[in-house]
Amino acid sequence: MSAAPSDSAGYYRRMQAAVEELLILKGIVTPAEVQRQVDAMDARSYKRGAQMVARAWCDPAYKARMLAGGSAAAEELGLEVGPLRLIVVENTARVHNVIVCTLCSCYPRMLLGIPPEWYKSRAYRSRVVRAPRAVLAEFGTVLPDDVELRVHDSTADMRYMVLPLRPRGTDGWDEARLAALVTRDSLIGVARLPDQG
Amino acid sequence: MRGVHDMGGLPAGRCERDEHEYERWEKRVDALMMLLSAQDRDLMKVDELRRNIESLGADAYDRMGYYERWMHAIAQTLIQRGVITIDELGRKLAEQEARDERA
CATH class of the missing domain: 3.90.330.10 (Nitrile hydratase alpha /Thiocyanate hydrolase gamma)
Incomplete structure (x- = not known):
């Protein structure tokens, strides 16, 4: 992968989804763990x-x-x-x-x-x-x-x-x-x- | 040579007080970094995040958003460590694109 294509926001949003899916398929993370991290960060202020x-x-x-x-x-x-x-x-x-x-x-x-x-x-x-x-x-x-x-x-x-x-x-x-x-x-x-x- | 990220003391414009609400996908990038770098997995170090961000070209570094740089670095690290392959990632990206088009 080199530099981002011009539609970069959509590209990295898709990459996030793609990598998350691969990590779930490989048993490295679970969807619940990802959500818990998001919730924990939202709670920190x-x-x-x-x-x-x-x-x-x-x-x-x-x-x-x-x-x-x-x-x-x-x-x-x-x-x-x-x-x-x-x-x-x-x-x-x-x-x-x-x-x-x-x-x-x-x-x-x-x-x-x-x-x-x-x-x-x-x-x-x-x-x-x-x-x-x-x-x-x-x-x-x-x-x-x-x-x-x-x-x-x-x-x-x-x-x-x-x-x-x-x-x-x-x-x-x-x-x-x-x-x-x-x-x-x-x-x-x-x-x-x-x-x- | 001074890296593109090493900007302390350089001339730059006025500070604008942007406050940006993070989108769902950006928060999930952050979450992936936290999970991958957690001790029980130890699949990514903060140094790998930084190295892969700091080796971006100057244009890309400036054009990309904060969590875009992070996502780039996470994917690069996982490929460099052999956790995922470029082919796997390419296929999943194509699936995501197809989903976006149907949506």
Whole structure:
């Protein structure tokens, strides 16, 4: 097989069906297993990452463990992360973090779901490491000049997630209410969370 | 030589905030990758996914969608490992095409 023919969407949709059928015929996978995988992926969303963030905001000991080892901290909340190494990077008043995978599309998908289209785009992958402030501005996030911006380039074996700054005006909020404030884009680092009240 | 996938720092256009709802077949590509790479099967490594994507020509890489590249790499890996043959795949693809035409 060489390059895709012009009707590429239909071609690869048919190839998926063809390969799935062959694997079923050979007894390598069952239709039920494929469906279970699809359902499991549909169930994963950034709400899982948000749950970790809310816990970290409420529990300094948990936050310390999360910054020391993201995978163990996820597992502590019953969240599956697989064999990958997860590194959580903390935003502060002085430091803002953003994640990318310049080489492909590595993303903490077990905690955030499948990455958005733009995360995998040439524009984002090429430019966020060269002109991160400009890229963030394209997402509507303008960082003050005195805030240091750190860009983290993921690999197939090592994924990052951002711990956003806890919004002001949320003293005394419980974890569920805090978790509801956390957006996917804040966990990637292209957005900051607005202060409340 | 810099590979086509190695684009960090290169000039590129403005970031557009595309959000794409994945189609059923795209989710099933993802599912196949997860199942094939699971430890109990061990029929595919993430490195094989990447190698087969990164060896695409520059035109194909840019033209193909994300899960199109994945599907290409999965099929290539299964052929390279001898799990399926090109002939088998060709026959199944022809069957799929015939089904599409009847639909």
